[in-house]
Amino acid sequence: MTTWHWVRHGPTHAKTFVGWRDIPADLSDTATLARLDAHLPQDALMISSDLSRCVATADVLGSARRRRLPHDAGLRELHFGVWDGMHFTEVAKRDPELSRAYWETPGTIRAPGGESWNEAAARIDAVVDRMNMAHPEAHIIAVAHFGAILTQVQRALEVSAYEAMAHKIDNLSVTQITHVEGRWQVQGINHTP
Numbered sequence: 001m002t003t004w005h006w007v008r009h010g011p012t013h014a015k016t017f018v019g020w021r022d023i024p025a026d027l028s029d030t031a032t033l034a035r036l037d038a039h040l041p042q043d044a045l046m047i048s049s050d051l052s053r054c055v056a057t058a059d060v061l062g063s064a065r066r067r068r069l070p071h072d073a074g075l076r077e078l079h080f081g082v083w084d085g086m087h088f089t090e091v092a093k094r095d096p097e098l099s100r101a102y103w104e105t106p107g108t109i110r111a112p113g114g115e116s117w118n119e120a121a122a123r124i125d126a127v128v129d130r131m132n133m134a135h136p137e138a139h140i141i142a143v144a145h146f147g148a149i150l151t152q153v154q155r156a157l158e159v160s161a162y163e164a165m166a167h168k169i170d171n172l173s174v175t176q177i178t179h180v181e182g183r184w185q186v187q188g189i190n191h192t193p
Helices: 030-039 052-061 088-094 096-104 117-134 146-157
Strands: 002-008 045-048 139-144 174-180 183-191
Touching: 002 117, 002 146, 030 052, 045 052, 045 117, 052 139, 088 096, 117 146, 146 174, 146 183
Parallel strands: 002 139, 045 139
Antiparallel strands: 002 174, 174 183
């Protein structure tokens, strides 16, 4: 059984779409980070998205007993293309029908210059599948993004993307999902230690 501990990176305080744009996380809440660190298994592998907000969060959670794996671009957030850096109201004004469809019927609809939910899920699934094969009995801490975590919630619960997006994933929360013999089980979503 592989147990995934999905951790959403520290807050960015951005009020705009943040996908592949690389902005830092605010890691000043040392008390929350200490509780999160204590909650996570010490004897675990740790991997993160290659974007700095995840790398820095993983650095804070790193310990001598946790084996750090190379950052993986496959764990990046959804790619919002030209919407990245825009406020929701700007996106709605620029692409009213497309932006509404992107959130209300996620799946094959792409952000302009970006990717669809299904494309992002396939990218993230490939990393997870590779890790499950390489580490079938491990605890894996994956420091990633809102959308990346929700693709795995969708996969494990076997629900639509729209249903998966109804789940809240707070910064510095843990979503625990296990994989055993091809089956997924959600142990907890959005737990804040």
